[in-house]
Amino acid sequence: MGELLPKIPVDRAIEAVLDFFLTHFEGFFRFLSKHLENFVELLVFMMSFFPSIVLIAALAALAWYVRDWKFALFTGLGLLFIENIGYWKQTIDTLALVLTAVAISVLLGVPIGILSAQRDGVRNVVTPILDFMQTMPAFVYLIPAIFFFGLGVVPGIVASVIFAMPPTIRLTNLGIRQVPADLVEVSDAFGSTAKQKLLKVQLPLAMPTIMAGVNQSIMLALSMVVIASMIGAPGLGEEVYRAVTQLKIGSGFEAGLAIVVLAIVLDRFTQNIKKK
DSSP states (O other), rough: OOOTTTTHHHHHHHHHHHHHHHHHSSHHHHHHHHHHHHHHHHHHHHHHSSSSHHHHHHHHHHHHSSOOOHHHHHHHHHHHHHHHHHHHHHHHHHHHHHHHHHHHHHHHHHHHHHHHHHHHHHHHHHHHHHHHHEEEEGGGGHHHHHHHHOSSSSHHHHHHHHHHHHHHHHHHHHHHHHHHHHHHHHHHHHTOOOOHIIIIIIIHHHHHHHHHHHHHHHHHHHHHHHHHTTOOOOOHHHHHHHHHHOOHHHHHHHHHHHHHHHHHHHHHHHHHTTTT
């Protein structure tokens, strides 16, 4: 078969596209890389400014506020466990990476989801792109991320955003489309503008669904920390990757347990914030 039909040069076409973007937008990528790195460093500085026990107490108090004392107890004990096994700094690095990736996913994903809900043409274009983003193996995203941003935390964030953003777009689109038509008609009957209808009717009613999408984005971004560590992203993923390469089973499970605790805490926070 290979002798009858010449190979379609997909690889060379993709490399040509990447070369084009790097040649013509190198300044933009440098600007983006510098500001993303500064933002992550600022987050790490803010979370490391106070002693770990102060931040743990504050997060436990916040957990009590958003849910109950049981969640506060789990948050406090879970974070103290991470501090006890010596992975507090790595947890802060991981949290900064995840929060940055999720913030970008929400800033880009919610407007795209709104446009998809309001225009079928946008949805028809966006849906196959989201399918592509979610089915492509996550490791593949590391290649263009390294190509444009080099090694370090920034390509890890970019790869995490590509992998984590689709649920926010999909569920924002779904949430707005599920708003009862009679409420939208009442809004139109009272003469609401498109902006008023969106901000005062559609988004408030769709908020639980949108927050479910944000929750999924957080979990996907957290699942990328180990993969991102392969290109130099710091944090708990780096510890897992080092343990795998050096066959340190105990250290690998310790870092893995810290990721599990962080995932449960973030999941419960986002689940209960949407109920407030």
